[in-house]
Amino acid sequence: MHCDLVIIGGGPAGLAAALSARENGIEDILILERDHYLGGILNQCVHTGFGLHTFKEELTGPEYAERYVNMVLDKKIPYKVDTMVTDIAPDRTVTAMNKDDGVMKIEASAVILAMGCRERPRGAMNIPGKRPAGIYTAGTAQRLVNIEGYMPGKEVVILGSGDIGLIMARRMTLEGAHVKAVVEIKPKSGGLVRNIEQCLNDFNIPLLLSHTVTKVEGDNRVTGVVVSKVDENMKPIPGTEVHYDCDTLLLSCGLIPENELTRGANATMDPKTGGPVANDHLMTSVDGIFACGNVYHVHDLVDHVSEEAVKAGAFAAEYIKEKRGN
């Protein structure tokens, strides 16, 4: 099977890239999405704050996503959901599978990487203590609460003050949980000031800067955590330990571009961003493979993701047309 342009990921980056490529004259496009629906993580970001640049109004995540999904449906751009891409070869052969088609090999003239990013898990953070149930990344908790409709816990401590952690502090509070503290190892929060204001201060949730979790307690389920002050080298200061009873620990400690497929294609990686190295046409070191959105580098705002994806779609279209001319 051949396809002019295969886009890996149907979140904001993939959707905007597809629309842009279509606008630039590419008809034969296929979006591959591993989840059951298009729109990506925006669907679980039910709070507002999206779209001020793109649509000149403040939207929730699902609204922002649905506007793009509707444009993609309107343009009849083909897509497959529930479809997992397992490999991208350096010659741009994309291997993917789903229940209906089985294993597919798609020879693409160009590929746009739009896989987004993942959260830093506990295993990457060296938190001492036991390994009970009740420890989630903030984004996992967000999916449980907002999409699946389950509350992951009632008494909550959040480690890390990234935006998703701040948003989840408010979200859990609104749903009846008691968020005891947001603990940040650095002297400054990594989240937007407006989120500290409207997610923590509005609900009197304490933000403990220069603090970290130094122990997780509980055999089957989390029963508490110990929080300690850290010095300027981010080392815990003995004697400053404070115990918090809780049944849940949420982690909001950074995002990592999801680049297993990119590495598989032998693209050169940038250790600073965690994404692939790309030229000013957003093309990676592999000929015909482009990258945009959080897989390229983590963005604060989805509006910036969409903007970058529009460029990637246009550059990929230009590349495909040039190849045809040869």
Added chain:
Amino acid sequence: MDERVIVCIGCPKGCEIHVKYEGHEVIEMTGNTCKRGEDYVRNEITYPLRMVTSIVPVEGGEFATVPVKTKSDIPKEKIFDVMRELTHVRVKAPVNMGDVVLKDAAGTGIDIIATRSVK
């Protein structure tokens, strides 16, 4: 005269706005970079407003929940009243983005609308 520093939540910029005021009257405001910030501060010193977003369960839909929001800002003090009322709301699929799922939430006069379509 009172003095406050208010962080604007109108956009990701998060301007730090210094305001001097007497009762409900603004005497001096500095630090805002647009009209939204000015409006926000005027509300904050008189009648703080917030959007509320949440989810409600869906019956018979492709997903278990549908995200919702207050159609416009509501008084900040009513946030938990709105949340309590929302705990009783169930909707049946299909739901379209923009559909009203609860009229006049907690006596605010503001409707709660769906922010995603669920088939």
